[in-house]
Amino acid sequence: MTVQNHNFIAGEWVAGESEIENRNPSDLSDLIGLYAQAGADQLEAALDAARVAQAEWAQAGIERRQKALNAIGEELMARSAELGELLAREEGKPRAEGVGEVFRAGQFFTYYAAETLRQIGDTADSVRAGIEIDIRREPVGVVAVISPWNFPTATASWKIAPALAFGNAVLWKPANITPASAVALTEIISRQDLPKGLFSLVMGSGRSVGQRLVESPKVDAISFTGSVPVGKGIAKAAIDNLTKVQMEMGSKNALAIMDDGDLDIAVAVALGGAFGGSGQKCTASSRLVVHEAVHDAFVEKLVAGTKAFTVGHALEEGTQIGPVVSAEQLQGNLDYLALGKSEGAELLCGGERLDQATEGYYMRPAVFAGTNNAMQVNREEMFAPIACVMKVGSYDEALATVNDTNFGLTSGIVTRSLSRATHFRRNARTGCVMVNLPTAGTDYHVPFGGRGDSSYGPREQGSYATEFYTTVKTAYIAAGAPE
Numbered sequence: 001m002t003v004q005n006h007n008f009i010a011g012e013w014v015a016g017e018s019e020i021e022n023r024n025p026s027d028l029s030d031l032i033g034l035y036a037q038a039g040a041d042q043l044e045a046a047l048d049a050a051r052v053a054q055a056e057w058a059q060a061g062i063e064r065r066q067k068a069l070n071a072i073g074e075e076l077m078a079r080s081a082e083l084g085e086l087l088a089r090e091e092g093k094p095r096a097e098g099v100g101e102v103f104r105a106g107q108f109f110t111y112y113a114a115e116t117l118r119q120i121g122d123t124a125d126s127v128r129a130g131i132e133i134d135i136r137r138e139p140v141g142v143v144a145v146i147s148p149w150n151f152p153t154a155t156a157s158w159k160i161a162p163a164l165a166f167g168n169a170v171l172w173k174p175a176n177i178t179p180a181s182a183v184a185l186t187e188i189i190s191r192q193d194l195p196k197g198l199f200s201l202v203m204g205s206g207r208s209v210g211q212r213l214v215e216s217p218k219v220d221a222i223s224f225t226g227s228v229p230v231g232k233g234i235a236k237a238a239i240d241n242l243t244k245v246q247m248e249m250g251s252k253n254a255l256a257i258m259d260d261g262d263l264d265i266a267v268a269v270a271l272g273g274a275f276g277g278s279g280q281k282c283t284a285s286s287r288l289v290v291h292e293a294v295h296d297a298f299v300e301k302l303v304a305g306t307k308a309f310t311v312g313h314a315l316e317e318g319t320q321i322g323p324v325v326s327a328e329q330l331q332g333n334l335d336y337l338a339l340g341k342s343e344g345a346e347l348l349c350g351g352e353r354l355d356q357a358t359e360g361y362y363m364r365p366a367v368f369a370g371t372n373n374a375m376q377v378n379r380e381e382m383f384a385p386i387a388c389v390m391k392v393g394s395y396d397e398a399l400a401t402v403n404d405t406n407f408g409l410t411s412g413i414v415t416r417s418l419s420r421a422t423h424f425r426r427n428a429r430t431g432c433v434m435v436n437l438p439t440a441g442t443d444y445h446v447p448f449g450g451r452g453d454s455s456y457g458p459r460e461q462g463s464y465a466t467e468f469y470t471t472v473k474t475a476y477i478a479a480g481a482p483e
């Protein structure tokens with residue numbers, strides 16, 4: 001029997017005004033379930049309940065918040081095998097990556113559980129005698145969380161956890177293509193000691209539920225991760241209500257491989273960075289900027305490593321690269337391959353659709369060589385298992401090439417030179433820099449974000465998240481005359 005999954009609105013599981021199917025991209029005959037699509041009235045009910053619940057939560061005391069967040073985190077970690085499998089089944093990443101993602105999501109909750117107890121403000125003397133000043137952070141209010149499909153549990157968790165930790169209410173609109181992991185996380189949150197309506201899950205399309213949410217004057221802050229065009233639309237909608245926004249968007253990350261680098265490290269870092277998660281990471285190493293002295297040796301090893309990947313069903317033992325997430329994504333990738341060839345890039349390997357035992361969106365990872373930064377394949381985010389190699393003659397040219405992009409999320413360098421690594425770290429125009437590491441793969445206790453078109457608004461994660469999820473209050477207190 002097909003499972004019908006409901007939205008969680010104002011403390012109740014409720015059917016939507018319609019439903020969508022969720023199918024496994026590794027096996028299209030596998031119908032995971034039907035998922036509710038929230039109607040406009042339901043969204044209003046969730047927003048109204050959130051406002052009431054948030055006032056209670058803000059006064060609830062920090063230990064109650066700490067306990068709830070800790071319980072969510074512990075359960076996610078304890079059930080990471082089961083929930084990671086579900087995630088892999090609906091998103092297509094290999095099982096181990098799904099399990100790792102759910103475990104990481106749990107760590108965001110336990111980290112922010114601890115942060116609830118660390119809310120220490122500032123005090124000051126007024127310039128006026130006899131007056132003291134107390135500066136403290138308060139919740140921002142009702143937060144809309146809009147998340148993408150590529151890290152459906154982790155991205156949502158690094159937004160929901162700090163939002164709740166700092167005393168806010170949350171309405172979560174997950175990507176419509178990965179609703180199962182959203183229902184699973186909501187089910188855990190729904191069992192905690194939270195005021196009724198503090199947290200709502202409002203599944204539905206971006207065009208309807210998402211757009212209504214970002215246009216609503218009942219939302220105080222929007223945390224969004226997704227594509228640049230959608231992000232720009234959200235920023236425009238938010239400004240009408242002066243709603244606070246935080247946005248993490250796409251990127252076109254570059255990895256510089258220097259002539260003094262360890263070649264094996266360079267190849268391993270490039271393979272992992274470019275093709276992990278089928279290249280569907282905002283931190284993917286999609287531009288490989290290679291010094292001419294090691295170019296040919298690097299490319300030979302890169303191609304061998306790319307050809308050696310096992311592409312297959314996300315839940316099958318031995319799969320290293322799963323399918324891409326959807327038919328649209330697959331077609332977009334094939335279009336980019338055709339575009340690259342028409343621009344003069346040389347396809348060294350991969351790019352073919354793959355037939356497997358089950359029908360799914362499989363393709364072989366691909367490597368383009370002979371590319372340059374003027375090509376569209378090096379300027380636009382493909383979000384695909386496609387890496388583009390660019391040959392450069394010097395470190396200076398490599399750095400200039402890395403920085404020649406509208407984006408600025410992550411960058412990396414492979415080098416044994418401390419001075420080059422230091423110079424690169426200080427001059428790469430990205431929010432995150434990696435030395436002898438893939439451009440993908442970040443920690444949960446430090447800030448994450450980028451520059452240029454990659455990010456807008458305050459940073460996410462670590463203690464830096466307080467900037468977005470709280471607002472500052474400055475109180476002046478005159479003690480009055482002694483009695």
Ligand code: NDP
Nearest residue numbers: 148149174175176205206210211226227230248249250282
């Ligand atoms: P989209 O921008 O298409 O969608 C992101 C979310 O926004 C989804 O929940 C989507 O809903 C929703 N949405 C779509 N249209 C609107 C709208 N008009 N108003 C409000 N919400 C809307 O991105 P994808 O889901 O396709 O994710 C891939 C993108 O995310 C890539 O560009 C990638 O780089 C970026 N990304 C960035 C990260 C970062 O931290 N910088 C991390 C991960 C991904 P629906 O699903 O219904 O379309």
